[in-house]
Amino acid sequence: MKKLINSVDTVLAESLAGFTAAHADIVAADPEGRFVRRAAVTPGKVALISGGGSGHEPLHAGFVGRGMLDAACPGQVFTSPTPDQMIAAAEAVESGAGVLFIVKNYEGDVMNFDMAREMLDRPVATVLTNDDVAVETSSYSTGRRGVAGTMIVEKIVGAAAEEGRDLAALQALGERVNGRTRSMGVALTSCTVPAAGKPTFALGEGEMEMGVGIHGEPGRRRVPLASADAIAAEMVEAVLGDLADQASGDALLLINGFGGTPLMELYLMYDAVRRRLNGRGVTVARSVVGSYVTSLDMAGCSVTLSMLDPETVALWDAPVHTAALRWGA
Amino acid sequence: MKKLINSVDTVLAESLAGFTAAHADIVAADPEGRFVRRAAVTPGKVALISGGGSGHEPLHAGFVGRGMLDAACPGQVFTSPTPDQMIAAAEAVESGAGVLFIVKNYEGDVMNFDMAREMLDRPVATVLTNDDVAVETSSYSTGRRGVAGTMIVEKIVGAAAEEGRDLAALQALGERVNGRTRSMGVALTSCTVPAAGKPTFALGEGEMEMGVGIHGEPGRRRVPLASADAIAAEMVEAVLGDLADQASGDALLLINGFGGTPLMELYLMYDAVRRRLNGRGVTVARSVVGSYVTSLDMAGCSVTLSMLDPETVALWDAPVHTAALRWGA
Numbered sequence: 001m002k003k004l005i006n007s008v009d010t011v012l013a014e015s016l017a018g019f020t021a022a023h024a025d026i027v028a029a030d031p032e033g034r035f036v037r038r039a040a041v042t043p044g045k046v047a048l049i050s051g052g053g054s055g056h057e058p059l060h061a062g063f064v065g066r067g068m069l070d071a072a073c074p075g076q077v078f079t080s081p082t083p084d085q086m087i088a089a090a091e092a093v094e095s096g097a098g099v100l101f102i103v104k105n106y107e108g109d110v111m112n113f114d115m116a117r118e119m120l121d122r123p124v125a126t127v128l129t130n131d132d133v134a135v136e137t138s139s140y141s142t143g144r145r146g147v148a149g150t151m152i153v154e155k156i157v158g159a160a161a162e163e164g165r166d167l168a169a170l171q172a173l174g175e176r177v178n179g180r181t182r183s184m185g186v187a188l189t190s191c192t193v194p195a196a197g198k199p200t201f202a203l204g205e206g207e208m209e210m211g212v213g214i215h216g217e218p219g220r221r222r223v224p225l226a227s228a229d230a231i232a233a234e235m236v237e238a239v240l241g242d243l244a245d246q247a248s249g250d251a252l253l254l255i256n257g258f259g260g261t262p263l264m265e266l267y268l269m270y271d272a273v274r275r276r277l278n279g280r281g282v283t284v285a286r287s288v289v290g291s292y293v294t295s296l297d298m299a300g301c302s303v304t305l306s307m308l309d310p311e312t313v314a315l316w317d318a319p320v321h322t323a324a325l326r327w328g329a
Numbered sequence: 330m331k332k333l334i335n336s337v338d339t340v341l342a343e344s345l346a347g348f349t350a351a352h353a354d355i356v357a358a359d360p361e362g363r364f365v366r367r368a369a370v371t372p373g374k375v376a377l378i379s380g381g382g383s384g385h386e387p388l389h390a391g392f393v394g395r396g397m398l399d400a401a402c403p404g405q406v407f408t409s410p411t412p413d414q415m416i417a418a419a420e421a422v423e424s425g426a427g428v429l430f431i432v433k434n435y436e437g438d439v440m441n442f443d444m445a446r447e448m449l450d451r452p453v454a455t456v457l458t459n460d461d462v463a464v465e466t467s468s469y470s471t472g473r474r475g476v477a478g479t480m481i482v483e484k485i486v487g488a489a490a491e492e493g494r495d496l497a498a499l500q501a502l503g504e505r506v507n508g509r510t511r512s513m514g515v516a517l518t519s520c521t522v523p524a525a526g527k528p529t530f531a532l533g534e535g536e537m538e539m540g541v542g543i544h545g546e547p548g549r550r551r552v553p554l555a556s557a558d559a560i561a562a563e564m565v566e567a568v569l570g571d572l573a574d575q576a577s578g579d580a581l582l583l584i585n586g587f588g589g590t591p592l593m594e595l596y597l598m599y600d601a602v603r604r605r606l607n608g609r610g611v612t613v614a615r616s617v618v619g620s621y622v623t624s625l626d627m628a629g630c631s632v633t634l635s636m637l638d639p640e641t642v643a644l645w646d647a648p649v650h651t652a653a654l655r656w657g658a
Contacts, residue, residue, distance in 0.1 A: 002517040002534075002628060004594040006556045006601070014557075015593045018600030022616040057592040188331040205331070227335045228343075262588035262626050263386040264344045265333040271347030272335070287351040291620075297591050297628070301333060326656055 001197045008194040012054050023323045026065040035089035036061040037071040046161050047093040050102040052109050053078040059293045062324030068158035077193050078215045080108030086116035098123030098167040104146030105130040125167050127174030131183045133242040134211030134219045147214050148256040148293040149181035152306045159318035182239040185302035187212035191295045214295045232272035235303040250285035252306040257291035260299040273303055330526045337523040341383050352652045355394040364418035365390040366400040375490050376422040379431040381438050382407040388622045391653030397487035406522050407544045409437030415445035427452030427496040433475030434459040454496050456503030458482050460512045462571040463540030463548045476543050477585040477622040478510035481635045488647035511568040514631035516541035520624045543624045561601035564632040579614035581635040586620035589628035
């Protein structure tokens with residue numbers, strides 16, 4: 001295992017210490033390391049909290065800040081945070097309007113956020129994200145997995161929260177955005193969890209995992225490495241097919257790198273996906289290309305299409321000031 | 330070789346097509362693919378043009394936009410662009426105040442930008458960047474290599490150009506920033522140039538290349554893989570030692586990933602570098618952590634310290650709107 005680390009036991013703490021120091025103008029750390037929060041709370045605004053296993057950076061801590069999340073709870077690598085982390089985060093940033101949990105659909109996360117919700121003596125609602133069309137259930141989830149589309153839900157709902165919308169409205173908006181968002185990924189290499197010290201799965205030199213999850217969990221099938229155009233075609237067809245009648249009009253296209261893929265290849269994939277979308281009734285109105293929802297050092301990428309309407313495109317365009325997404329502020 | 334590509338001959342063209350389509354609000358492509366330029370020229374402003382071999386994305390095209398570059402000329406992977414690319418770019422974006430070339434110190438780039446300058450019938454000045462303290466000469470350069478510090482020169486000089494400063498003043502500013510900026514890198518794996526199809530160099534499972542260049546060219550020495558703290562210590566001492574008397578007061582600290590390194594490790598390195606800087610008279614006043622000056626899929630990172638003063642910190646903070654750096658706009 002080749003990683004820039006000191007010891008497998010301190011990876012998360014040291015990485016978080018670096019993150020909060022580098023972005024001290026935006027975020028503050030809980031002294032006990034249970035969550036990362038905005039440096040300043042906006043009174044009366046619904047508090048948006050997300051979290052999940054670490055190893056997907058910049059998700060979620062990189063999306064804490066004005067216009068997006070109020071706090072994020074990092075678990076150990078690929079391991080759900082615990083309910084006490086979520087409770088502590090909620091108590092730190094909730095200011096009278098309630099808490100919205102944005103939770104990727106993995107069993108551990110769902111269970112622990114549910115437990116925190118039950119234990120909190122405050123209004124709490126949850127949005128579950130499950131945008132991955134690759135598989136219906138997996139080793140980590142019952143039902144579809146929440147992957148890169150989660151970032152889009154966090155951005156759009158975050159902007160709406162800044163406008164002062166109430167908890168029920170934000171929950172409904174989050175569910176609407178999730179319902180119009182579909183993703184699929186491909187891995188060219190495995191990731192390596194620091195504590196494991198070896199690759200999570202074995203891929204032959206000429207193989208790829210089509211439909212891979214963001215923990216390196218299996219996708220649809222293992223196939224010979226194909227061209228960017230062939231990969232784009234399979235992913236676009238899977239996503240469009242699943243969107244079905246919704247696949248019409250303006251969309252946000254996100255090409256997301258998994259951590260070990262250079263930007264040059266992500267832009268090439270963007271080009272391949274865009275060409276494949278030509279003449280299919282979908283207009284790419286907004287584009288994001290980069291590594292936002294990663295799987296440690298895995299090489300590969302995912303394609304996300306999120307259908308937009310005038311309301312959601314305005315919320316997407318609204319100012320955001322986080323470590324990983326920043327504009328208009 | 331596992332890459333998301335269609336063919337080695339079309340990697341650059343397809344990646345550029347994706348880049349310019351994804352950022353059509355910021356940049357426009359030359360129809361012949363010779364350069365990427367701002368969508369809109371600011372009349373009377375000195376035109377800032379950079380460029381170099383591709384494979385270092387987002388450098389340089391990702392830094393084209395308001396507050397930074399006016400155009401960037403992408404060569405083939407790790408190969409200098411040609412003088413006709415620079416001439417075409419200059420003719421497209423120069424608007425009466427002259428052209429400043431910002432050139433990383435590699436022999437091919439220096440020669441070709443010099444040739445373009447001689448052939449252009451317009452005022453042209455050049456800033457050479459050579460921030461890499463690892464080696465004094467290399468397989469690609471006479472004298473020190475220009476690496477991640479180039480981004481800082483482009484940002485600060487770009488902000489000054491927006492203020493309407495003249496060509497001589499911008500050249501002097503660029504040389505001043507470069508003179509206060511030092512970098513050093515480390516590779517944990519080689520990069521793989523698409524046309525070569527195999528790793529540029531061989532590193533054993535337990536080895537790293539200390540002082541590596543951004544083309545995978547040799548650094549100071551090949552040594553056993555060390556801890557993040559030990560790597561940070563060697564890089565910080567090399568950078569501080571070379572800055573010598575300048576290493577005092579406010580600095581910008583850039584932890585730059587080489588393309589195959591996840592953000593989690595980069596933040597951990599930021600933490601390690603910051604701890605090492607404690608008590609050394611340098612205050613980290615600005616921080617950047619991410620993959621900005623890359624080497625295709627190489628795993629590893631570089632550390633850059635750029636000493637700031639009230640003028641340069643204000644220019645760093647000034648609005649920028651490019652694909653890869655954006656704030657205040």
